[in-house]
Amino acid sequence: MSGASLGKEDGGLMVHAEGVHKRFGRLDVLKGVDLKVKPGEVMCVIGPSGSGKSTFLRCVNHLEKIDAGRLRVNGHLVGYREKGGRLYELREREVAMQRREIGMVFQRFNLFPHKTALANVMEAPVQVKRTPTAQAREQALALLDRVGLADKTHSYPSQLSGGQQQRVAIARALAMEPALMLFDEPTSALDPELVGDVLEVMKQLALDGMTMIVVTHEMGFAREVGDSLVFMDGGVVVEEGDPRSVLAEPKHPRTRDFLSKVL
């Protein structure tokens, strides 16, 4: 909750990207991304594979370092400190502090396979925030209940379906009480009949007022839950707007082309 007051420095924006560039060797993946996400907003990002949407998401919590531009979360530069017109890299400890405010859900869940669902959710609060075990446990049980897995607390990830694993992963990210949640194609690795449960949990989260950036191929979710829709292609934002109008009548030919293939 410390984040809410800090956001004011940046016009109250939760995420503010200005001309963000990212290069992998000779490959330009992001070529100047400008985006603004307001607190409480649910932004869905769509686009063909290789368009840079996942890379952008990974830049937001500094899993990737950006090469040019400015990226602010909650008013703070991600991974750097600006002093006297110069940028200073943050120490590992400071980056970790920033990441506490940002929850991330991965396409491949990345649950800790040697820990039960409950232990997965408790791990970060106990190890990073130093929450007392009993309190973390109570909190974790409440979170698992919230994602509909109250009866699976002692199961190991290998004993859960993909949809259940992804819901545990969401609970694990929520346990750090983040101000922002990033979803990197959260339903792409799931069997079709398991997608609904995960989307339902995400929808509830959106209704509770969580700020979310969701990289997804689920146009239905974007239409129903999204506050804004961003279409990325070739490392830039091609089109941005209200999901319903972008999906119904895309303005840019590339958006039209993409949507005609996936819808």
Next chain:
Amino acid sequence: MTSVSKEPRQGPPEQIRAVPVRHYGRWVAAVLILYVAVWAVHSVANNKRFGWDVIGQYFTDDAVMRGILMTLELTGIAMLMGIVGGVLLAIMRLSPNPLISGASWLYIWVFRGTPVLVQILLWGFISALIPKFSIGIPFGPTFADFSANSLITPFVAGCLGLGLNEAAYMSEIVRAGILSVDPGQAEAASALGMSRAKTMRRIVLPQAMRVIIPPTGNEIISMLKTSSLVSVIAVADVLYSVQIIYGRTYQTIPLLLLASIWYLIMTSILTVGQFYLERYFGRGSAQRQTMLERLWTNLRSARPAAKGADR
């Protein structure tokens, strides 16, 4: 075109009772193996030169018992040095700093590239190379001197020779284990705000253990036997103890057999321990069963089936 199944058929389907395939080759092999086994037992039991009475006489001799203790101590200390050193070297090896990873590479190159017997001998004769060790500031004043002979006893030399060599091998095993863990695990941990050190300790190493434990068990068993090399610098382990005895009594073969039997007993115990350790670190993945447990579950699942067949 799709057809929906009609009326369910009445009653359960008739159980298949087929004649199993006869494996004549296996029968022939079984007879041959039995024949060889009987012959081997017969000749061992009737060859006086095995000296079973001598083996029985010295089996729990005080010197042998002290030797066993020494072997176990050496194995324990050397493996501890090997594992701790190996983890350290592996983490150094994976460091982005080229100087740190280079140092680790150099260590492994030297200690893995020379025979362990030579290393043990060098540690044993260290006083010829460095007559005394001093505590102090390099190129500055010294505070205390120790003669190498009093500091590096044969036992210490044995531990150093075995342990430092083992660290080089263990580091490769640990490194393979660390690399086997999905990088997504470390990513998920750092996305949760965990530090690199904590991620290594809480998330990566416990998962790497599943890959590290089986070859480490191998290394321990191997170390138990390799430790017999210290007999060359007069450390009284099992082998050295029996050598002393047969040097006196000339009953060479029975006493070497006696030592072999003790090594076999010790490695057997370690094999059992390894199984349970592997099962502990394999939690969250498919569980393995002991032979007894497997027998028990087979019996339990077989019983209802057998009843069904009788019906």
